[in-house]
Structures are given as structure tokens and as C-alpha cells.
Amino acid sequence: MTARVLVVDDVEPNVRLLEAKLQHEYYTVITAFSGEQAIVKAATENPDVILLDVMMPGLDGFETCKRLKADPKTSHIPIIMVTALDQKEDRILGLKVGADDFLSKPIDDVLLLARVRSLSRFKTLSDELRTREAVGRRFGVIENLHYLEDGLSARILILEDDNRRGERIKRVLASEQRPLLMSEANELGPEGHASVELMIVSTSGTSFDGLRLAAHIRSQTATRNLPILAIVDNHERDKALRALELGVNDFIDRPLDEEELLARVKTLVRRRRYIEALRESVDQTMEKAVTDQLTGLHNRRYMESQLKALLERMQRGGQPVSVLIADIDHFKRVNDLFGHDAGDDVIRQFSERLASNFRPRDLACRFGGEEFVVIMPDTLPEDAMQIAERLRHSIAAAPFYIGRNREQLEVTCSVGVSVGNQVSDIPETVLKRADQALYSAKQCGRNRVMAQAA
């Protein structure tokens, strides 16, 4: 895949050289000649990757990186720092201020392209999630989810079959993370592999093929999104490139530099947590869209959409759908006598009894106020009546508790039942019939179940 790359260097020939290399590989290149310019262009152009020179007058690369990573508008854009050869301190410092990777001059073209490709993959995914997530925020009032978290205390699994080497990696990581060796996988706890946030895979193992293992982790549904750091022997550059191609997120050369290991791990964990936070934010918003806030039951909108689908299925030859509407008797009195908080207590406890009285395939919803609707797919009216009667009984059989002092209160409900079994049925007609039955139940003295008129 191609991508848009922002090249930042104060020395124009350096910029032009990188630009030419990248354009030759069909990348789109944006250029900046200072840290200040880079910050502006990153925010306006939203590049997929930034190649950032360390040595610049004014804002140097480190400071530029720090600012880019501190701004929610740009913090998610991967940054590759470009350092002079063998400036180990620079590289470590770069990773520490939030850079995602570094390359040494003179730049190894193949490695450059492999890194850019790997990082822009991350960017594509985070852009997709960011776009969806932004819809749930709509306005710019609340800030974006923030990228810069600490990247510490992650559960990490080390896949290395040389015990001495594995132990060393674990010892180094233990200062900041929660590493485990393969042989200790039983210590993962009840969540098992779901608690792991990063896999470290050695490609020089003798009992397994590291690349194959990495590919396997990447292709399984359960571990597909897990970041992988490969450890590759210094002279095996092709293996490192291959690893990136297979979807390994980063690699580190052996002999291991301890600081570099810690820094790369932290970056990977940070990136992982950012993507997961985006996913979670989207999922939570999606959940909210179908949930009643007070009770946790489904909301009216969701109920109506599901009822519509079930009626359409019935009309295509499926089973009838039964529906009940339950209304708490004399609920207004509860509010008037004990206040709204007591009313909310009753609504909540009613919901709990309601939810526990139905089958997993039934859909329990709050219709609004003190009215509840349950949709029962593939259910005949006579069965629906029994279920409704069971609900009525469970409400009337034991008192409710309200307020801090848990005062007891007798509560009853009236229930109307209808069935969607007609070609012309839409949610409105079925709900209307249930509502009429409910009205009859109220007229007949409440605390009872009535079916729709035949």
C-alpha cells in the first residue's frame, strides 16, 4: 500500500534525496524544512508517516517529536526519527520522547520502505476507527482520545526457547512491564491470553520457526490485533524485513540493547492501547445507542427496529411474534408520595425482575416512563400469556425497596399481550393491540394480564 509521507529536514539536499526515493516507490511526499513547519503541516495534511531529522536549528527533532505527540490532532501519526549513525543516545532519546522508530544515516532504502509500510498500516487502521469514533462526538467540545499514555505495566508474553535468553529479556522488562515466559503461560490468570498486550517472538529459536509463529499469531481471530515484536539476529536483515512484511509490528536486533528494548516495548504497548481505546469508545457508544440509561434494558428505538425485522421475517413465512406491554400500577403515586429517586428505584427493581423472568432470546425493553415491552420471537399467544402471568406474579409476590432506608413498597403491574401474525402487521399495529389489552387490564382493576381481543 502506498501512503503520504512528511519528510522533515533543514538540509534541503537531504529532503530531496528522501523525496526522490519515496516518490520512486510511488509514495506521496510532503516536505518541511524546520520543526515549526513540520508541526503545521502534520496538523493540516494528516500524513501517514513522518520522517523527522534529529539535528535541526530552532526546534530540533526531539522537541518537534514531543510537541507532535502532545497534540491530540497529531499524536497518532507515526514518527520515524532519522539520526546520525551510531548515535545510540539519540535513538533511545527519540523513542523516549514518543518516536515510533528510528533510522540511521546513511539510510538503508529497503529498511526505510519496510518501516514506512508497516507504520502506515497502523495509521490506516487508526484513521478508520478515529473517523467512526468522531461521529459519536459530533462536535469538537470534548477532546480526541489521547494517544500518549504511559505504555507501562503491560502483560507481555516472551516466546523464546533459549532459557537463558528468555530469562534475560524478562529481567530487563520486569522493571517496567509484567513479562512472562512461554513456560509460565499458566500464570496468565483467568483471562488467559486475552490479558496479553504484546508478544515478543524470537526468530532464532531452535524448537520453533519464529516467523511462522508470528504469522500464526497474526492470522488467528483471537490474536489478530495483538502487537508483535520480533527479535532478530543482527546479521539476519532479510528475516527482519520478512517479519515486517508478515505483519510483525516492530523488530529489534540481537545483541539486545536493554534501553532500546524497553523503549520499543513501551511504544508498542502505547500504540496498542490507543487502538483498543478507540475500539472501546466506538463499542461503548454503539451499546449506548441501543440501551436505556436508567435500567440497562434495550431502549424503545432498538425494540422497534427489532420488532420490525421479526415481523418481516414472520411475513416471509417465519413464526409469529408475541409482544407484551407491562405498566406499573399507580406509578404516579410513588413519585408524588416518595419523590423521583424512589420512582427510579422502583423502575430499576422492576427491570431486574422483568429481565430475570424472560428467556435469552426474548427482548426486554423500557418503552418509556413506567412502561415496558417484551418481544418474544417464535412464541404463540398462549405461551406469551403464561410468561406474562409469571411476570405479573413475580412483581406482586415480593415487596420493592425504596430510598436509603430501604422502605418496603407493594408494587403491582398490569400487562397486555398481543401477537404479530398478520400479513399487514407492522410494529405500530402489534403494539397498539397490546396497548388496548393493557387498557382493558387497567379497567378491570389492575394487577392482571389481558390478551388482545380475538
Add this chain to the structure above:
Amino acid sequence: MTARVLVVDDVEPNVRLLEAKLQHEYYTVITAFSGEQAIVKAATENPDVILLDVMMPGLDGFETCKRLKADPKTSHIPIIMVTALDQKEDRILGLKVGADDFLSKPIDDVLLLARVRSLSRFKTLSDELRTREAVGRRFGVIENLHYLEDGLSARILILEDDNRRGERIKRVLASEQRPLLMSEANELGPEGHASVELMIVSTSGTSFDGLRLAAHIRSQTATRNLPILAIVDNHERDKALRALELGVNDFIDRPLDEEELLARVKTLVRRRRYIEALRESVDQTMEKAVTDQLTGLHNRRYMESQLKALLERMQRGGQPVSVLIADIDHFKRVNDLFGHDAGDDVIRQFSERLASNFRPRDLACRFGGEEFVVIMPDTLPEDAMQIAERLRHSIAAAPFYIGRNREQLEVTCSVGVSVGNQVSDIPETVLKRADQALYSAKQCGRNRVMAQAA
């Protein structure tokens, strides 16, 4: 990136050969020896790509493909049909029953891998969106979004600088699609390029470099998600491979086969629309999570989360946040005298006036029932009072209309205003002060604005 590939062929040596080739490239391989088995494994294993042999006893490849594409559980999995060499009819038929691509035996390994890579990219994206989208459905009652739409009548832009060739492509496509040549881009209408669903790029143009153009389309934010079909001269296999690598979704050889062109275009349009439908479904659900159903204003949950964020910003040194609560006077009478539908009419018209009286940065929300809240960031209490007074006036100044006969009704509202400017302020405290001010306004005779007690 690696992937999980389901290989289907009744001839075991064929399966083993493909398995070996794919495993050598670190793909995970699942195997099936009949169409029936393939259908089961596709549903249970959710592979990223299916390689499906055409010639099988029992269910042949076409029938298997048709069934896989008809089942919402598997319809999104890309299928590559494997046909005998030069069976042109087979290839066209394969595309017509919904296959995403085909390969001829003996299989060209490099092409195989390029196709698998390209299609599994699509699968990864659709899996991500499907997972998010599923959260908004929660239960399996409503079926998944369906993949199989017709793939017709799409706006297609043909980037080909040889006029004769361009015209021919256009003529062929015009029977099923809405193609335009580059030179006709001004006919795109008001939506402009946003209405385009597919780009066809010739790689043998003389006035532009087709690969570079494709890469550019792929890397720009506005066109990043647009499918691209490359037209490649028959003997330029490397160009075709390169195109797939750059993110082109499919290619077709020149000399063009008209039926193949139509079939490939249809498949690409279908895939595009599926992904867009997933995006839209997620976005709509996200929208619903923050919206009041009756009025389209923000809902209470969203209002509270935004107010919380704004108060925190104020406490970190930001500006004060003003809040107003507006309550429709004697609303219960409207419901009692004219019915709930009339009540809803009033609520809706009230919302419209409310929304039109505020600045873009203000957040107008329905708090519940006949109560509304407006959050005004960076607004001093005296300005908030003015705004509230303007709202009160706009409600009282002109009558509301209810029912089918558009009967006129005088409506007024009372408004309480508060400001969040204290270190200890949380949404509850600020809303409570506004509510107390509202109470005073009601006590003093309604149709007036009151500020919180100093």
C-alpha cells in the same frame, strides 16, 4: 500481511500443492475437499480468502460460490475461483455468481500471492467494521448487513488518455453503469468526486503514469477508500503486480474482454457498497447514541458527558460554562386537552426554535419530557441571560401549531440560568442551580428567565 486461506478442491494433490505454496509464504491454510465441506468451514473458521476449484463432484464451484455469497455469515469472504486454463466461460460465470476473482491452472504463484494479499486486505477492513457494527445489534435477531447487492448503476470515472480506448470502455460499461471519461468530469454534478464509486485507471497512458496516479488516488484522504481497477497490457505482468501492491483493488488485462470488464466492475462496486454500508451503519448507530429521537437535539446522556468535559476544562484554567434549563409552561395541559400527538408537535416546534436561537458552539439538548438544556461554553452569565431572554421571547412571540388542522396554540416557557465557574462544580451542581432558578421563574408566574441566586 499474512492471512488464513481456505483451499477447496476435491483432488487431494491439488489441495496439498496449494497448501504447500501458501504455507511456504507463512499463510495459515485450512482445507476442504468438497463444496459441502467448504460451506461448513467457511462459516465456522471465517477464513480471510477462499480458493475454490470450479470442477468438483456434488456441489461444484459455482454452486458453492453462490451459496457462500447468499449466506450473510459468509457473504463477505472473498472468493478466488480456480479454473482450467482458457475456460473463458467459466471465469465469467464465476464472477457472475459472486466470485471476487479467478486464477487459471496451472497457477501463477506470484499472481496467486498478490491476489490473496490484496483480497485479505479488504477482509481485514470489513472484519474490523463488522465487529464494531455487531455491537450495535447485540443480539442475532436482525440479520447482518447483506453483502449481495446488485453492483449496478455506479458512477465510474475512466482515467484513460487514449480517446478511442476510453470511449470503448465507456460504451461497454454504459449498459450497466454510469461511466464518465476524465474529460467529462464536469458532468459529475454538485456532489463532484464524492459521487464516484469506482476509478478505472489505464496504466498504458502516455500523458500520465497510471501507477503513480493510482497511488495518488489511494493516498489522498478524500479518495483513500475509493476502489481502483487498473487496466494493464497483457504482457506487463510486473505492472499488474505492482498495481496490486500499491493498493489497486483489481486489474484487468488488455485486450479487454467486455464481459470480464463488466463482471469485475460489478464485483468492485458491490464490495465498495458493502464496506460503505457497514461504515454508515456504524455511523448512524453512533449518531443515535447522542441524539434525542423525537427532536433530533442532543440527548441527556451526551449533554452530561459534554458538560463534564467542559467543567473539567474550566477547572484547568478555561472559561466558565453557562447552562440554561427551559421548561414549557403548563405542558401537561396540552397533553390532557389535545392528546399526546399534539404534545409531540409542541415539543418538536419548541426544539426548532430553541436550535435556531443558539450559536453553533452551543449544545442544545432535550433533557427529558418538556425540559430542555442548553450548554454555552466560554459564556459569561450576563451573556447567557440575554440569550435565555431571546429564547423566551421567540417562544412567546408566535403561536405554535398542533394537529392536522394546524390549530394555533399559545406557548410560553420558563428558564433558569446558572454558570459553572467553581472548582467544585460537576454537572449535577450546575444543573441543580439552573433547576432552582427555573423553579423561581415558575413561582414568579412563569414565562420569564431567572438566574441562579448569587
